[in-house]
Amino acid sequence: MFTGRKRDAIWKYFTEVKTDSKTLKVKCVNCQTQMSALVARMKTHFNKNCPGAGSSNNGDVDTPSFSSLKLT
Numbered sequence: 001m002f003t004g005r006k007r008d009a010i011w012k013y014f015t016e017v018k019t020d021s022k023t024l025k026v027k028c029v030n031c032q033t034q035m036s037a038l039v040a041r042m043k044t045h046f047n048k049n050c051p052g053a054g055s056s057n058n059g060d061v062d063t064p065s066f067s068s069l070k071l072t
């Protein structure tokens, strides 16, 4: 049972990543950045560090456009 893991709204913007370790990781749907699956960390990333969230977080996150994929 996963009753201890609350599904915060922030999970809408992240997908779970399977790793070899026991630590669950998540990947940002906006910029593909991976990080530990900690809600506080995910929110900090989304609000401050995510290059794709600032301009495109007005709803349509179900269909990521991958517009942030830039080859530099």
Ligand SMILES: [Zn+2]
Pocket: 028, 029, 030, 031, 032, 033, 045, 046, 049, 050, 051, 052, 053
């Ligand atoms: Zn991001």
